Amino acid sequence: MKSPIEYLRFHRLASFVIGIALGSVVAVFAQDTTISAGASNPPKEEGKFRKSELIELIKLDPTIRLDVRYAKSNNFVGRPLYKEERAFLQRPAAEALVKAHRSLKQYGYGLLIFDGYRPWRVTKLFWDVTPAALKKFVANPANGSRHNRGCAVDLSLFDLKTGKEISMPSEYDEMTDRAYPTYTGGTDEQRRMRDLLKQEMEKQGFTVFSIEWWHFDYNNWREYPILDIDFSEIK
Ligand SMILES: [Zn+2]
Structure with missing residues (x-):
């Protein structure tokens, strides 16, 4: 499967330059050069939060499939960032x-989890290695990500x-307008699959991200704190 960087390089002239820029930033990072960025610690947030209760998804339903790209090299950074291929969410x-996974069964599909x-x-x-022109695709660490809240x-x-993984209008983590859930290109079948995923996730209280068809936030994300613990520290 092509990585997003390969897509940027081979499929679009405009994105070619950006792909090269991203590639060189990644190369710099790979040499362990420190790149300065705003926040160096998780943001301190005021207010009361629910107690974190991160649940390993396959423990709730072992038929959910995993392809955790950040535990492998086929991600936009180009090297593994997680020591273990595991996926957790707040309960x-x-x-x-x-529920979404089980509802999809009637159509012949299941959920494949990237992160x-x-x-x-x-x-x-992610913020540090992504060039300015593409930073809209990654969360600012000064605010944290909804992924950080589980x-x-x-x-x-x-x-x-x-x-097999179903073909969608773009690859996962592809930083182009093909990633938008409103993108009108691609094949009818690709858009139909993307829209089915959105329909079944939104039925269960998730909202799709306006520029990434694969990213969904759960509606109570504000109630949980930003966390910075390793998978191995989750009880
Ligand atoms: Zn995401």
Whole structure:
């Protein structure tokens, strides 16, 4: 499968330059050069938050499939950022996700999870390696991400019969307008699949991100704090 960077390089002239820019920033990062960015610690937030209860998704339903790209090298940074291929969400979001997964069965599909809870330090790393022109696709660490609260999930569909990932109008983490859930290009079938995913997730209380068809926020995300713990520290 092509990485987003490969897409940027091979498919669009305008994006070619951006792809090269992203590639060189990643290369710089790979050499362990420190790149300065605003926040160096998670933001301090006022107010009362619910107690975090991160649940491993496959413990609620082992038929949910994982392809956690940040635990592998086929992500936009080009190297693994997680030590373990695991995915967690806060309990209400995790339970809603399982409902969407089970509802999709009637159409012959299941949920394929790319990412759930993400430690704040990884959000900061994404910000640091992404060029300014593409920063709208990554969360500002000064505010934190809804992934840091365990209330956002990146996902797609897989075919229950073949086990294969379903083709969508763009690749996961592709930083182009093909990623928009309102994008009118691609094939009819790709858009139909993207819209089915959105329909089933929104039925369960998730909202799709306006520029990424794969990213969904659970409606109570404001109630949870920004976290920066490792998967291995989750009880
Ligand atoms: Zn996301």
